[in-house]
Amino acid sequence: MEKNLAENSGKAEDMNTGDNTTNSPAAPEPEDNKLDAKTDGEGEKAADSDHAEGDQDPKEEEKKEEEEEETAEAPPDSPPPNLEKVSEDIDKLLATQQHNADANKKEVTTFDTPNFIPIFLQLVEEKMKRYETNEAKLGENAEEKSSFLECVNRISKLMKHFSEYAQSHQEEDQEENKDKVKGKTDLIINGLGALQQRAMSFLEDEFRSLMEESRNQAKPAEQNQNQKGKQQQVAESSEPESPAEMVTDFPGLPEETVTKLSKIAKEMITGGYGKECCHVYALSRRHAFEDGMHKLLGYEKLSIDEVQKMQWEPLEREIPLWINTWKECTSVWFPGEWRLAESVFGEEKEQDSSLSTNNIAASLFANLSRGIMIQLLNFAESVAMTKRASEKLFKFLDMYETLRDVIPDMESLFPADDGEIKAETTSAKCRLGEAAVLIFCDLENSIKSETGKTPVAGGAVHPLTRYIMNYLRLACEYKDTLEEVFKEHSKMERADSTSRPQYEDTKPNNNNKQKENVSPFAAQLMRVMELLDTNLEGKAKLYKEVPLSCIFMMNNGRYIVQKIKGSTEIYEVMGETWCRKRSTELRTYHKNYQVETWSKILSSLSPKGLNENGKVHKPVLKERFKSFNAAFEEIHKTQSAWVVYDEQLQSELRVSISALVIPAYRSFLGRFSQYLDPGRQTVKYIKYQAEDVETCIDELFDGNPHGRR
């Protein structure tokens, strides 16, 4: 008795576990104990305080007697019956059996049912009763738990032993003895089995509440701080690209919990209850995972139908969340989940015939990950199905890249997958790629359908040109991906002959000039540029004045070339030759403009027809000056209202005009002004000095009509 007293105070946890009266399970739990239980459940290291509280427990005195039998760590020489002692006996027995089995001795000891077995059963049952009525206590002390688990382990081994015994003796004819022995063994097996079931059921509950508890508390302790704020940030952040902002909180389980789970799982599997354990684990993890996706990553499940009906703006906001969720899952969560499954189930050796061991973790993980991945991929599929619109291209490509980047890692990410997840991912990726190609090809339509008949005032850059070029510049930030998507897509078409996207139909039309080595994307880009050109040429014809249409073409051409040169990506695609060709075209327009505008005016400055045998005809000369003045004024008036936005082009034009006109005018003046009478005549006919002409030229293409000066 004294010994036990001492033992008890040393092992207060045991007391706590047992404090709630073995005899009356319905007895209410003392309030402070409940509290105690909770803190313990979370803290796990309250042994010391337990000790104190155990000592203060008012019921302690009453319990002592019961404790005496139930203390696991009682010294071997303590009065019987004692669990520790009996356990040793059982271990010895099992060791003998094991030895026999190892030695390949076929006969199993016909135990006359050693009487310590019923005692053992009784002791364990009592121990378990306490747990069952006051479950919270199990496991707050590692030693205590393992001693319970050890008991369970012994039961399982005994169970196995007796079952094997029963089996091996079933065939043997022992005539009259048979029934008696069999009955006896069966009785033991039944007793063992019943107890085992109780223990397993208890362990199952324990396993579940361990999983659920930590799920509700959500976090591994170390990562617990300020996680809320971080999540918020990510949920609101629309730039998932910056990896620094990615939260790496995986809704796993604290290490101690994992250790406990693993121990319980081991015993459950050993006892043939692995299915229950896996079932609980699988359900709990899937819920935890989905909860986490929602709560930690802000991912919202949307039905495909819903996505189709959504406006683009709200849907666009969902996409970064999805991308982030996808990246989190594939980079952190799935590996975490896999590690978790492995640490709970991984070390198990084959015990339960129906659960192939190493595969427990693998199959649990495979089931979970497949469900989650399909769910995530469904969103990608549903987005790809939404109505095509040019503004969606970039988000589609973001999603495409997100999927694409994970595919190479799929084998290591999902080692047990038979390729299904990879195939599904590839399929979703293809849908997005297809959609992106179609959207990009829709540019053709938006160019073709731009059939406005109102010319842009002053020959300025057409809005279509701006739109297309800016769109292309943005698109070409995704150049590599687009190249890939276009390549993939044409590959897919060959594989699946039932459908054929339109861009292929149009190919024969434009492959005459293109060389074989032009990538499909480059070809499409060229095609867009060609269509734009054609469209612009059509629009240029809307201008009544040929020079203005030249200016229009120059403006637009210049804009296009500038944009292309401004983006390395497009420049790479279009190539230097193309740009050079465009520049040549621009020069042609320039020349045309000069000819159209200035050749007539220059002809009035030509000395031809003025000088007949060294004699200058004054009336003709006057006429020449008059016509020059009128033409120049007209040009100045109209063309200063024209627009050349590009400063360089503007000055090029002005310089070239000056270079053309001013020397001619100057020499004309120099040569013929003398024939006019100074004074009235000169003032009347020579309205402009060369400098004035230059000033006027510098006022051209300003976009504001200058009045006559």
Added chain:
Amino acid sequence: MPATTENNNQGSFLGRISIRRNQVMSMDGSHDQEMEDLELFQKHIGDRFSELLSSTSEDSSSSSSSSSSGDALLSIAWLRRLLDEFLCCEAEFKAVVLMGRDPSQITKPPLDKLLPDLLDRGVKSLDVCNAVTLGLDAVKNLQRLAEIAVAALEQTPLGDGQVRRAKKALSALVAAMLNDDSNAAAKGTERTRSFGRRAGNTNATKYKSLSWSMAKNWSAAKQIHAMMSNLTAPRGAESSGLAQPMYMMSTVLVFVMWTLVAAVPCQERNGLGTHFPLPRQLGWAQPMIGLQEKIAEEWKKKEKKGNVGLLEEMQRMDKLGQSLIEFADSFQFPTETERMDEVKKHVEELGDICKKMEEGLEPLQQQIREVFHRVVRSRTEFLLALDQAAKSTTPAL
């Protein structure tokens, strides 16, 4: 017409699905040929479903698991055949309506309305596919429970422990099958029973957690209803043209989805309804009507119990589960052998069902995924054709 020549090289596919169509079909269409195709399509649909109807074994719930005459109605194998037929119908449909045809034909009235309706139904069916896949996951969880029971009850000698173990699993199994959303009453009692600290672990929450959810507020019943709207047989002149196959395909799609939802536990099946209008006057629809009536009958039988799905294997599981629970309740060690023989048979049958599920559920899920992808792909093809049609009518510059 570039599109027509373009599509002519798809003949191999046509051949495979046994629809004959002239390689060179001018765009104004040899009318007779078209009529023939449509008739063939109708006939095939009728044939497929009457095959399904006639080969369905009547005594689905009997213990004759050998089922030599055919697969039981709404069994896993039967559903797989249903989906096979669906995929065939779908392929033929495309052959009739889309291939070798000038795309502008599908943009003309009344198709300009019917085709988008059909495509919309297709989109809606994708959610149903996903819900059913999740539902089959839940069925797998039931299977796990049944496997536990089988494993326990197979033990010899059968002791109290294993019987209790089996009972625990079976109770969870049976309760899960009752735990439909509609069954608020059952839920209520569950809650009161599971009072106490362990409440979180007792039935109500456990069963609920056997399945995963779709998007918030998503309802299988509503989805099916939405698919049914605007589904009316073409009349008058329309009934001879392409409107007819459109209508047929829509009907087949709705029927298949309705059947899946009836069979498999899904989020919010409440109010699904046992009937939807099928054209009684049309020959090809007769077998479908026959099937619908049979399913409706099953439905009514199970309705009061608040079932979660008519899947034949589940229903049998339920029955076996209940009888085995009864056995467990009266079990005393050691058992009389006579009693054991019956139990043994039940356990074997339950084991058979588990095996069927183990072998069939995964392929069924894969097949549903195939349907999913097929619907997506066909939709894309139709949209492309519409694009093409729109393009060819766009005025050139």
